[in-house]
Structures are given as C-alpha cells and as structure tokens.
Amino acid sequence: MVEVDQDVVAAARVRTLRLLRISAWTGVVGGGLILVLAGVMAALATGPLGGTGFMLAALMAVPGVILLASERKKFARIRELQATWERYGLPDVAMRMSAQGLRISVDTAPDHVFLPWLAVAGFHVRTWRGQQLLMLGLAPGVTPASPGVIGLDHPDVQRVLSRKVLGVKGLRFAVPTLRRPLPEIDQAAAYFTQGRVRIS
Secondary structure, three states: OEEEOHHHHHHHHHHHHHHHHHHHHHHHHHHHHHHHHHHHHHHHOOHHHHHHHHHHHHHHHHHHHHHHHHHHHHHHHHHHHHHHHHHHOOOOEEEEEOOOEEEEEEOOEEEEEEEEHHHEEEEEEEEEOOEEEEEEEEOOOOOOOOOOOEOOOOHHHHHHHHOOEOOEOOEEEEHHHEOOOHHHHHHHHHHHOOOOOOEO
16 A cells, blocks of 8 residues: 655645646736737827727737636636645545555545556656656556456546646656655565566
C-alpha cells in the first residue's frame, strides 16, 4: 500500500489554485489593457481617417474581448476544480498492489480504479515544471471493457487519459505526495509481476 502524504497534497492544491488564479487575473488585466488601448484609439480617431481609425480600434478590441471570455471560462474551471477537491477531500491511499493487480486513486475516485497486472505496461518518472511525476502506463489496447478492469470509465479517469490536465496527460502520481520511495514501489511491482512491471 502506498499512502498519500495529505499535508503535501493539501499544500500543493492551495499552490495550484493560487497559480491558476494568478494566470487568470493576468489574462483579465491583459484583455482589459487591450480594450483600453482600443478605446483610446477610437477616441483619437478624428479627421479624414476617422472611419479607418474606428475600424482599426474595433479590430484591436476583438482580441481583448476573446481574452476576457477565455479567462471567464478559466475562472469557472478553477471554481469547479476547487469544488471537486472540497467534495471528495484528500485520498488516504494512492495505490494498493496485490497478486491480482493494482488499485489506484484519482481525485474524484479514491480506490475506484482496479487494473489487473496484464493491463499495466509499467511506470515511468517524468518531470513537469520541476516536479517529479510517477506515470502509470496502460498496456496496449486496454479499455474500460478489458477483462478485470474496473473504473477506467470514470469521467475523471477518462479526462486525464484523453487530454492534458494541469499540463500532463495520463494517470499519474506526484512523487512528493507518496509516502513510500520509488525504489520500494518498484520492488513491490516487480514482486507481484515476476519482474515484468517496473519503474523506468
């Protein structure tokens, strides 16, 4: 069993939400500045080129409006993420290994996903923005309907498998949040799979 360091996860969630909000507010400020510049250009558009000036100001305003609309959606996603984390709390366990397979937790599905060992290709370590991630690789052709697989069709699991979430696509665990070191996890996976599943 690989437990989760809940203090580390809680601090990481606070940091993630803060960075996402900073990014969104930066976009709002940028969109606002573009609209202010377009307004100034429209106000200065006088004389024989006034019509052209107004048209240029309108064209300049379009990216500002698009940027503001995009940041509004980003704020909505931040609220959804925060609400999800509050609703499901912090998982106690990241993964459990047994002779039958691997049971893993994701944010909204703690202890929900089970993969028989034949569905697991292995693990590898990836670094993203200075943070080490333990990535879980599925065997080729594994789907939610594969024999013995449970929970792979969960919406949150499908979301991380099909597109990048916080910059990374796939099932993963932040290494600093795991209470067991990678060599122990590697040895346990090797033990249960006769050396087939390892951390590379």
